[in-house]
Amino acid sequence: MAQTLPVSPLALPLPPLGVVRGVRLGAVAAGIRYKGRTDLVLAEFAPGTTLAGVFTRTKCPGAPVDWCRAILPGGQARALVVNAGNANVFTGRAGRETCRLTAEAAAQLAGCTPEQVCLASTGVIGEVLPAERITTALPALHDALSDTGWEAAARGIMTTDTFPKAAVRKARIGGVEVVIQGIAKGSGMIAPDMATMLSFIATDAALPAPVLQALLSAGVRTTFNCITVDSDTSTSDMVLLFGTGAAANPPVAETVDALSAPELADFRTALNAVLHDLALMVIRDGEGATKMMSITVTGAVSDESAWRVGMAIGNSPLVKTAIAGEDANWGRIVMAVGKCGEPADRDTLSVSIGGVCIASDGTVREGYDETPVVAHMKGQDIDIAVDLGLGQGSARTWSCDLTHGYIDINGSYRS
Amino acid sequence: MAQTLPVSPLALPLPPLGVVRGVRLGAVAAGIRYKGRTDLVLAEFAPGTTLAGVFTRTKCPGAPVDWCRAILPGGQARALVVNAGNANVFTGRAGRETCRLTAEAAAQLAGCTPEQVCLASTGVIGEVLPAERITTALPALHDALSDTGWEAAARGIMTTDTFPKAAVRKARIGGVEVVIQGIAKGSGMIAPDMATMLSFIATDAALPAPVLQALLSAGVRTTFNCITVDSDTSTSDMVLLFGTGAAANPPVAETVDALSAPELADFRTALNAVLHDLALMVIRDGEGATKMMSITVTGAVSDESAWRVGMAIGNSPLVKTAIAGEDANWGRIVMAVGKCGEPADRDTLSVSIGGVCIASDGTVREGYDETPVVAHMKGQDIDIAVDLGLGQGSARTWSCDLTHGYIDINGSYRS
Incomplete structure (x- = not known):
């Protein structure tokens, strides 16, 4: 309780x-x-x-x-x-x-x-x-x-x-x-x-x-x-x-x-x-949260579309568990962008974590060095930025990680 | 791995x-x-x-x-x-x-x-x-x-x-x-x-x-x-x-x-x-799954709408953790129906678990005895049925529970 x-x-x-x-x-x-x-x-x-x-x-x-x-x-x-x-x-x-x-x-x-x-x-x-x-x-x-x-x-x-x-x-x-x-x-x-x-x-x-x-x-x-x-x-x-x-x-x-x-x-x-x-x-105070995610989406066809992309990232159990595991698994961010039904193009999309641009033009950046991103993932405040490269729409959303604590709290809330 | x-x-x-x-x-x-x-x-x-x-x-x-x-x-x-x-x-x-x-x-x-x-x-x-x-x-x-x-x-x-x-x-x-x-x-x-x-x-x-x-x-x-x-x-x-x-x-x-x-x-x-x-x-074989959910939605305005309601129930982390905890928390099913944006009316909705109608007409059924439902929740196959009371649309969807196993698997998939 x-x-x-x-x-x-x-x-x-x-x-x-x-x-x-x-x-x-x-x-x-x-x-x-x-x-x-x-x-x-x-x-x-x-x-x-x-x-x-x-x-x-x-x-x-x-x-x-x-x-x-x-x-x-x-x-x-x-x-x-x-x-x-x-x-x-x-x-x-x-x-x-x-x-x-x-x-x-x-x-x-x-x-x-x-x-x-x-x-x-x-x-x-x-x-x-x-x-x-x-x-x-x-x-x-x-x-x-x-x-x-x-x-x-x-x-x-x-x-x-x-x-x-x-x-x-x-x-x-x-x-x-x-x-x-x-x-x-x-x-x-x-x-x-x-x-x-x-x-x-x-x-x-x-x-x-x-x-x-x-x-x-x-x-x-x-x-x-x-x-x-x-x-x-x-x-x-x-x-x-x-x-x-x-x-x-x-x-x-x-x-x-x-x-x-x-x-x-x-x-x-x-x-x-x-x-x-x-x-x-x-x-x-998200149930079980140990890290906070701040998600900035730019380059969307509209602010509304950017918001939907941001919420899809923030709601993805796979993104949230990766954050919990301090894993800079940017591929799951790509997955969340791809699944949410909003206009997006794999080949104009770019993904950054902790201010480091990891992937763009449909692939990982040449010479991408994971070291600063790994360090960022160990902190409590995780910054994710996605640019869709399509328009002027932008939004900022916030979420938290998904941990064992969430399961503990919600597997026994009533009892 | x-x-x-x-x-x-x-x-x-x-x-x-x-x-x-x-x-x-x-x-x-x-x-x-x-x-x-x-x-x-x-x-x-x-x-x-x-x-x-x-x-x-x-x-x-x-x-x-x-x-x-x-x-x-x-x-x-x-x-x-x-x-x-x-x-x-x-x-x-x-x-x-x-x-x-x-x-x-x-x-x-x-x-x-x-x-x-x-x-x-x-x-x-x-x-x-x-x-x-x-x-x-x-x-x-x-x-x-x-x-x-x-x-x-x-x-x-x-x-x-x-x-x-x-x-x-x-x-x-x-x-x-x-x-x-x-x-x-x-x-x-x-x-x-x-x-x-x-x-x-x-x-x-x-x-x-x-x-x-x-x-x-x-x-x-x-x-x-x-x-x-x-x-x-x-x-x-x-x-x-x-x-x-x-x-x-x-x-x-x-x-x-x-x-x-x-x-x-x-x-x-x-x-x-x-x-x-x-x-x-x-x-x-859902990651971390210990129970399977079969969700039947009837009385929707269309089959498509019934499908969306069924998927909202099957995707709800709170429903899924309740199933994991063997908690017949039917209120979370009501929550999932309410949030999904499909036509629904609290006062024509009915919710059954394991074949027992628990709630209808906007409230819990008079004399509801949780005993058989609690027994059903201990099994591996959980049957959820929702009738929206609005039309002839129906759909059947399947999901699994959300457990610590899912967090274990996905908090460390790459590493």
Whole structure:
């Protein structure tokens, strides 16, 4: 189980976390599945907090994903309830009922409507999540909420994660400083499709919900949607972004073009940095991971095509096991490019590892010396670059190696 | 390396192999990569032998795949040369030269043109395959060819395979008995896309090349194209079918509709059985496999859609590790259905394992008793059935579990 896993060798320490005015959080041990650790997180947001969200595109979403998708058009959030250990997925009417009861209980504590309560669950699929475990624990949890509860929250949402994940940045909007701070969980079943594993980000910026949504959707595209641990997309993925408005920055119009407006340039950069940090922490905690792969694909016919090639490399069990074995087996990269169905030409393709161009023009480079590549493979950060030689499309994706640790964790997750 | 791997617990013994009139085979140790085992196979076919072939759709095919694809329109084959240990892939001009020199040497021995010589190689990608190792070994190998050399050939083409693979069937065409006998290799990098790993099948039936081709292409679709070990498609996949004509069955017109002609019904059934047997042996020798998964998908919007769902289940690392851990974790099957992008509806989906319907109508079945399913999971043959409840499309696919053995084999293949 999660508690007994050794910490990932790629783990990063938590950054110094600050306060996001308008947000109070906390975590408690509700005994939903795990013993001797927190597994229920509550966050309360100031009145007027705006909401943006991005969700899994799975055809079998969990009940909390359905719930959040339904309330998202309201654009308002006052509370967030997250549990770990039970995903509340494929639980039918009982799962919907648990959502309703949980939202009602949290709404009563926060003084809002149930439609202003976001819900998220991850863990085992297909087991009924008993609402009373949550609703019984919520009042005491609510009493203990604190604006410094971020680390507790980051720990309380973990499942097979081996370290808590958080990121923070500051930005200016119209001369006023705002903060963006977020947490994430995720380690396996990671191949987000237009969404991610659980991540919750808050800012004290005052931004209309449609602006937040545009910034979040764009930012996720090049961060969470470019990572993969095992090609398996979760039924529970979501990223939520809350804007409390407590920073009282100059108003930003709902109709602004969020992706190009100059007054949001600094905020966009900071938000994307938070998303990038959190996404890469998920890879660094990939189940069983000992090495991280950064894959740069250039020369594709389009960015989309480059992304597909990058994900094919990052998802290939043969590439991932070669990385685990510190084997500069570039032929498997060629294999992954060839199989993925995207336009590619063996004879214009080039492959580099650790900055060394190994193969091009359909064969290995003359005089290729494996020595520096072998040295690079012994490190923790493996850089793979592929140029398809066809066009201007490019993408960057991230993955991790595939080791015995992944088998250990997933051959016995339920038992 | 291949020689030291323990034999798959799912291995099958070789069936009693017969002779295919018009075919003589043999194998020799040419020292291409492996030590102390055969690694070069030669087959010679009687004059007039017709040829059909199906190849990998990778964008980075090996030089032998290019060679065979180029000679296939000739529809004639007199010889086949196969080596194990070096795939001759991504080897540029040197790789093409090795193909030419090998075909010329074999043609001289068989008394034919180089364009009547089929070539195949599997093994490491990106290393030059020295032609002289092959051409030096061919004359003695040719002298020793025998019509009983099938087992030697089945062993000589193995790489990470742990057991040799062969299948045989008899059929009647116009009252005349013909035999269909084939061999295959393959264990990892198995996710054939309109083709397969290496498989060579011969029949003494007299059938025009276009008829053979139509039968082979159709047969591969529901056999080799429905298996996956690790979702990685090889650069070297091919199935070749040779018809020597030695059985002297009544002539079959080149223009016959091979897929419906009544005089070919028995032959079609027998050929498909050979393809089915060989494909499943590849799964039974999946790298590290301890259990075989048979996945039946029904109720899809089309057969193609059902196939994609079945392959998504068979490729999911989380499903495969659950099977390895004997965990009836049906939630991961739901996850795989949900992620694959095909039409599916959580609330019409049902999932069965070992013939027990576990979940339907969006939740677990009332009174579900895991006992018989747990017992089924302890066996070697795991049956998974998914009904999508949407239409009439169906498909059957096969996969194997994902174990420590796979990591062991692929974390150190080259070294």
